[in-house]
Amino acid sequence: MAQIDWVALSVFGALFAFITWLGFAAAHWRKGDLDQLSEWGLGGRRFGTLITWFLVGGDLYTAYTFIAVPALAFGAGAVAFFAVPYTVVIYPVLFLVFPRLWHVCHRRGYITAGDFVRGRFGNRWLALAVSVTGLLATMPYIALQLLGIQVVIGALGVSGTGLAGDLPLIIAFGVLAAFTYSSGLRAPASIAIVKDILIYITAFAAVIVVPMQLGGFGKIFSAIPAGKLLLAPPPAYSTGSYSAYATLALGSALALFLYPHSLTGILSASSGHAIRRNAALLPGYSFMLGLLALLGFFALAAGVGTLPQYAAGFKQFGANFAVPALIMHSFPSWFVGVAFAAIGIGALVPAAIMSIAAANLYTRNIHREFFRRNPSDREEARLAKWVSMIVKLGALVFIIFVPTKYAIQLQLLGGIWIIQTLPAVMLGVYTRWFNDRALLIGWAAGMLTGTWMAFASELKPAYQLVVAGWTFPGYTALYTLALNLLLAVVLTPLLRTPGAPADETRAEDYHAAVQ
Amino acid sequence: MNAQTPRRTRGGRAWYLLFVVQFAVALYPPLFNKVDPTLWGIPFFYWFQLAWVLVSAVLTAIVYWARA
Numbered sequence: 001m002a003q004i005d006w007v008a009l010s011v012f013g014a015l016f017a018f019i020t021w022l023g024f025a026a027a028h029w030r031k032g033d034l035d036q037l038s039e040w041g042l043g044g045r046r047f048g049t050l051i052t053w054f055l056v057g058g059d060l061y062t063a064y065t066f067i068a069v070p071a072l073a074f075g076a077g078a079v080a081f082f083a084v085p086y087t088v089v090i091y092p093v094l095f096l097v098f099p100r101l102w103h104v105c106h107r108r109g110y111i112t113a114g115d116f117v118r119g120r121f122g123n124r125w126l127a128l129a130v131s132v133t134g135l136l137a138t139m140p141y142i143a144l145q146l147l148g149i150q151v152v153i154g155a156l157g158v159s160g161t162g163l164a165g166d167l168p169l170i171i172a173f174g175v176l177a178a179f180t181y182s183s184g185l186r187a188p189a190s191i192a193i194v195k196d197i198l199i200y201i202t203a204f205a206a207v208i209v210v211p212m213q214l215g216g217f218g219k220i221f222s223a224i225p226a227g228k229l230l231l232a233p234p235p236a237y238s239t240g241s242y243s244a245y246a247t248l249a250l251g252s253a254l255a256l257f258l259y260p261h262s263l264t265g266i267l268s269a270s271s272g273h274a275i276r277r278n279a280a281l282l283p284g285y286s287f288m289l290g291l292l293a294l295l296g297f298f299a300l301a302a303g304v305g306t307l308p309q310y311a312a313g314f315k316q317f318g319a320n321f322a323v324p325a326l327i328m329h330s331f332p333s334w335f336v337g338v339a340f341a342a343i344g345i346g347a348l349v350p351a352a353i354m355s356i357a358a359a360n361l362y363t364r365n366i367h368r369e370f371f372r373r374n375p376s377d378r379e380e381a382r383l384a385k386w387v388s389m390i391v392k393l394g395a396l397v398f399i400i401f402v403p404t405k406y407a408i409q410l411q412l413l414g415g416i417w418i419i420q421t422l423p424a425v426m427l428g429v430y431t432r433w434f435n436d437r438a439l440l441i442g443w444a445a446g447m448l449t450g451t452w453m454a455f456a457s458e459l460k461p462a463y464q465l466v467v468a469g470w471t472f473p474g475y476t477a478l479y480t481l482a483l484n485l486l487l488a489v490v491l492t493p494l495l496r497t498p499g500a501p502a503d504e505t506r507a508e509d510y511h512a513a514v515q
Numbered sequence: 516m517n518a519q520t521p522r523r524t525r526g527g528r529a530w531y532l533l534f535v536v537q538f539a540v541a542l543y544p545p546l547f548n549k550v551d552p553t554l555w556g557i558p559f560f561y562w563f564q565l566a567w568v569l570v571s572a573v574l575t576a577i578v579y580w581a582r583a
Contacts, residue, residue, distance in 0.1 A: 078548075084564040085541035088571045092534035095575060218556025230560055231548045246542040276579050283572035290565045 004157035011337025023179030026186040035378045040184035041360045043268045049277045052269040057285045058192030059265040063148030063347035071319035073296025077228025082249045087286030089253035095279035099272035100429045100510045107509045114365030122501025123436035130421045131365035134260040137414035142395035143407040145351040152340040155324035180352045188352040198342035207291045210298045223301040238471040244462040247474035255419040260357035299326040359388035409459045416477040420446035438491035446484030530581045533574040
């Protein structure tokens with residue numbers, strides 16, 4: 001750790017300089033009037049199938065994912081592979097729900113989920129609930145991206161005490177904030193192309209080179225302790241690890257596209273068809289994520305956890321250091337620079353999109369709704385640019401001053417919170433049957449019980465639900481979503497009144513125009 | 516069906532059953548929680564789920580072509 005690898009650091013720095021230039025140059029790409037929120041915050045909704053593929057891929061498969069999923073395999077074993085069925089489940093959801101949402105948002109000029117809920121259900125408080133949930137869930141997610149950068153910078157040997165130790169992170173943050181401010185969504189869209197290519201190169205190189213060094217996949221897997229190789233078979237009267245695995249995959253999948261940054265990426269597509277095509281093309285990233293999860297096992301088999309040169313890294317970052325250690329152990333310095341740049345840039349892309357999404361939410365659904373009703377386009381875009389800056393600064397302060405484990409726990413809570421917006425957003429795309437106040441009560445119940453259950457299970461994802469002597473361990477988010485839906489369904493007929501707020505959207509808004 | 520019918524209604528909704536197949540297999544761990552048969556030394560649990568990603572992508576593409 002103490003030794004700086006100058007070759008790796010130079011390659012890393014050069015790639016970082018390149019994407020910095022690219023981020024600023026992106027302002028001129030498919031040029032639009034950046035004083036409009038839909039131009040700055042959605043890239044003018046002009047991205048075709050290919051750019052959407054890079055952008056959404058770069059958005060959803062974050063640097064933190066690339067570090068945390070293999071880290072889970074390294075530490076806990078087979079359960080980390082839940083990320084694979086998770087990504088199998090998300091794409092049918094993308095295919096079914098999001099083209100409709102894209103059409104209605106395009107037709108009505110909506111930019112956020114809050115905009116849609118406001119228009120569909122006519123209740124500003126329900127829209128506020130959806131927007132605040134989005135903000136709460138996004139903030140720790142941005143902090144975790146900065147953690148991803150921190151891990152690779154630490155691995156490069158750049159260290160120090162106090163402010164000096166955090167200087168590289170602060171520089172990376174400054175770059176991120178500046179190009180997001182000036183170019184909006186065009187910056188992460190163009191950088192995503194570079195990032196994704198680097199990540200693919202790294203993943204495939206690692207999956208080919210490391211097994212060759214270690215004597216093949218057979219040797220690698222025979223070095224894995226039996227307890228980590230498969231899911232533990234459930235004990236009597238319990239669905240055990242099986243239900244935990246499946247609900248974790250399903251719940252994470254349903255939550256994913258409710259995150260504001262996912263929606264921002266999807267709404268920037270140029271058509272509903274571009275989204276549907278991506279539902280079939282994006283699994284390319286899922287496959288790569290599965291390969292990356294295997295890196296956790298490679299790290300176990302290579303024994304990097306016991307090598308003295310990596311002890312300090314594991315002490316500081318825990319299992320999250322497994323992938324950086326494996327890369328340094330297996331590759332020449334120049335390629336270490338490439339791989340680490342892939343992870344570092346992989347953090348900037350989603351962090352930029354998340355901060356843009358959060359800024360859109362605040363500007364549209366809080367400021368405009370509650371403080372200033374009719375801002376000019378210019379005012380609205382200016383405010384969003386500043387809010388994106390403040391959001392990122394908050395994340396930076398958080399990651400520097402607050403212990404990492406709180407960011408991870410908040411991120412876990414964020415998943416439980418964001419899924420509570422599913423009835424209003426995802427079901428709202430299909431039906432106006434629900435009563436707005438019933439949805440609001442369901443949301444509140446889900447938020448409260450979800451938070452309580454998360455603390456009751458010591459901030460682990462799985463809650464041990466006991467019914468009639470059987471235990472069903474499962475993802476808290478999914479259980480609380482069931483409660484939320486139940487309340488919304490039961491209360492809707494009871495709360496329905498003749499003077500219910502109007503739905504400003506019409507059935508034909510949800511489809512492509514008839515030719 | 517008259518000439519006014521939008522393109523999107525071409526093809527039956529039965530195609531969506533392919534999504535149900537994707538879900539059912541991916542979310543039922545007893546099906547794949549085993550070591551054998553291995554592929555190039557990779558336990559079944561891992562290679563099967565990776566292969567299922569590719570199968571799912573093909574199934575989604577079929578739904579796209581059938582419905583679009």
